[in-house]
Amino acid sequence: xxxxxxxxxxxxxxxxxxxxxxxxxxxxxxxxxxxxxxxxxxxxxxxxxxxxxxxxxxxxxxxxxxxxxxxxxxxxxxxxxxxxxxxxxxxxxxxxxxxxxxxxxxxxxxxxxxxxxxxxxxxxxxxxxxxxxxxxxxxxxxxxxxxxxxxxxxxxxxxxxxxxxxxxxxxxxxxxxxxxxxxxxxxxxxxxxxxxxxxxxxxxxxxxxxxxxxxxxxxxxxxxxxxxxxxxxxxxxxxxxxxxxxxxxxxxxxxxxxxxxxxxxxxxxxxxxxxxxxxxxxxxxxxxxxxxxxxxxxxxxxxxxxxxxxxxxxx
Numbered sequence: 573x574x575x576x577x578x579x580x581x582x583x584x585x586x587x588x589x590x591x592x593x594x595x596x597x598x599x600x601x602x603x604x605x606x607x608x609x610x611x612x613x614x615x616x617x618x619x620x621x622x623x624x625x626x627x628x629x630x631x632x633x634x635x636x637x638x639x640x641x642x643x644x645x646x647x648x649x650x651x652x653x654x655x656x657x658x659x660x661x662x663x664x665x666x667x668x669x670x671x672x673x674x675x676x677x678x679x680x681x682x683x684x685x686x687x688x689x690x691x692x693x694x695x696x697x698x699x700x701x702x703x704x705x706x707x708x709x710x711x712x713x714x715x716x717x718x719x720x721x722x723x724x725x726x727x728x729x730x731x732x733x734x735x736x737x738x739x740x741x742x743x744x745x746x747x748x749x750x751x752x753x754x755x756x757x758x759x760x761x762x763x764x765x766x767x768x769x770x771x772x773x774x775x776x777x778x779x780x781x782x783x784x785x786x787x788x789x790x791x792x793x794x795x796x797x798x799x800x801x802x803x804x805x806x807x808x809x810x811x812x813x814x815x816x817x818x819x820x821x822x823x824x825x826x827x828x829x830x831x832x833x834x835x836x837x838x839x840x841x842x843x844x845x846x847x848x849x850x851x852x853x854x855x856x857x858x859x860x861x862x863x864x865x866x867x868x869x870x871x872x873x874x875x876x877x878x879x880x881x882x883x884x885x886x887x
Contacts, residue, residue: 573623577665578609582621584662585653585671588614599677599775600786606667610674618674619653626668629661635787636660636670638706638713638764645705648698650675650783675783677775685771686806686813692821694781695774699798700829706764710792717762717792721754724849735856738864745845745871753842757794760836765793770805795832799823800843807844808851808870814877815884823885841882845874 579589593610598620602608605622612618624632637658639651652660653671662669685691728746732739766773767789775782799822806813813819827837848871855863874881 573607573609574665577667578611578621581662581664581667581669582611582613582619582671584664584669585619585655587611587619587671590614590616593618596674596676598674600773604786604788605670620650620672620674622670622672624661624668624670629668631788632670633658633660634713635790638709638790639787641709642702642705645701647701647705648781648783649787650785675775675785677782678777680771680776682771683806683809683813685776685818686809687817689817689821690779691776692818692823693825694776694779695769695802695818696822696825696829696831698781698784699769699826700831702766702798703763703831710764713764713791715791717794718767718797719757720843720846721749721757724749724846727849727853731856738856738868741868742871745875748875749842749846753839753846756835756839760794760839761833762792762794764790765798766790767793767797767801769798769802771802771809794843795836796840796843797847799826800840801847803840804844804847804851804874807874808848808867811870811873814881820885823887827886837887840885840887841874841878845871845878848874 607623636652643651
């Protein structure tokens, strides 16, 4: 990309580009944009400049508005910069751009971080603050809660036609969820949630959270959706993480704070298991045979050890 075009794009926000910091690697998925650059302004401030697919603009505008409200409430969120009221994008060089403060967390020891209980406390604090800050905004962001059972059934139908052996391997697990989770899903209370909480989407600092990133999947979700995704991802790093460290601390802290109703807590193990289907879909999309097989094994580990896992959480 021509540095002159990048400079003009940054200038839409009044930023005088001094240099590109190509040695800095932005956190988060590079698939969220068409290109991204860390730029340094005249006062040495750092920003992430991204080229945006115009098709994603409406959703990214919703996301920017939501993140801005959270940042105003004091949450650790690197909200996109507004050019002026409710305008978050600029068109320069025939391309669409977005600017966000650049945030860099500490390097994450994987899977060692899953054994550190303080991270569970920090994440619990963030999720409670998110619930408080987002509650007044729920009517401002319409949309139906994510239909996870419907998603799973559609996914399994696709897998049956394209990867029948994988579908066969999923049969018992899908039947288990159909009996244990599906009948209750529509009755689970919901709230606005991040939608993709896991260790890499949290930029950590010493004994705390620097920022939570990648909000593309935010929306109305069951109360423990973010918890379930985080738990599942920690256990995928190492199954021992389900029993020790971050995960049980996160669950116990939120239970003590009355973060969710009893039915939501009772179905948390099933929600963890069900959300792994979305990750399985990702491995299938990438045709990653090793991860497909690992995910299948993990789904059954979650099912077969359900009571042991729940007991370790004090449930």
